[in-house]
Amino acid sequence: MVREGRGVCYIAETQEKAMSAAEKAKPVYRFGPYVADVRAGELYKRGKKNKVQQQPMQVLAALLEKAGEVVAREELRAGIWPADTFVDFEHSLNTAIKKLRKALGDNANRPKYIETLPRRGYRFLGEVEAAGEAPRAVSKSGSALAGKTFVLAAEEGGGCVVAPVDEKCFEEWQRLKELGDDVGVSILITEKKLLLLEAGSAVRLLSVKGGAGFCEVRILEGEHYGKSALVARKKLLEEKKRKG
Secondary structure, eight states, X not given: OHHHHHHHHXXXXXXXXXXXXXXXXXXXXXXXXXXXXXXXXXXXXXXXXXXOOHHHHHHHXXXXXXXXXXXXXXXXXXXXXXXXXXXXXXXXXXXXXXXXXXXXXXXSSSOSSEEEEXXXXXXXXXXXXXXXXXXXXXXXXXXXXXXXXXXXOOOTTSSEEEEESSHHHHHHHHHHHHHTOHHHHHHXXXXXXXXXXXXXXEEEEEEEOGGGOEEEEEEOSSTTTTOEEEEEGGGEEEHHHXXX
């Protein structure tokens, strides 16, 4: 009996560790100005946490996991609503979708993120990427990096860094990229709403935009000297690294 008990404890401990590892492995997704932390069940917009209930977040996680694919209603039922749960599934799912659309500022008739396929299910639209980690809160007094000077790292396959001039232009840029509208992006560049900054140029960090993964910077060199813009945090290199 003792051996059996130890075996049961060992199996339970192994299963618990496996479940814990699976939870930790759940990704963090980024789309548009949003970041969804699936493991924590949290949604952020530009670093600010949005209040979303558990079931809508579970639905969002299921859609993000299969972005671009149709997720059947029955698949959502099996994954989120256990068989022994006595609820009106249709009403519960419809309510979760409505709350989710409200949190994302989405429209059922002209969806940007959640598309309804009648009698089939739902599909997540737009470009989704793994964010690596959830956003961290940035103090109101500013990041410790604010005021420091950085240099710009080149975009992959090019010598420039694309920088929207403000958050409104950032959102429009993201929308056009999701649509594959290169003409629209070109118009933003022509209108100076998207700046092309030469790699290696110096900028001063003004603020960190949290979950969006972008920073506001002051341009210190080149054609756009003195202007401010938003630059991806990963494109900023400390000057000492460039010199080294």
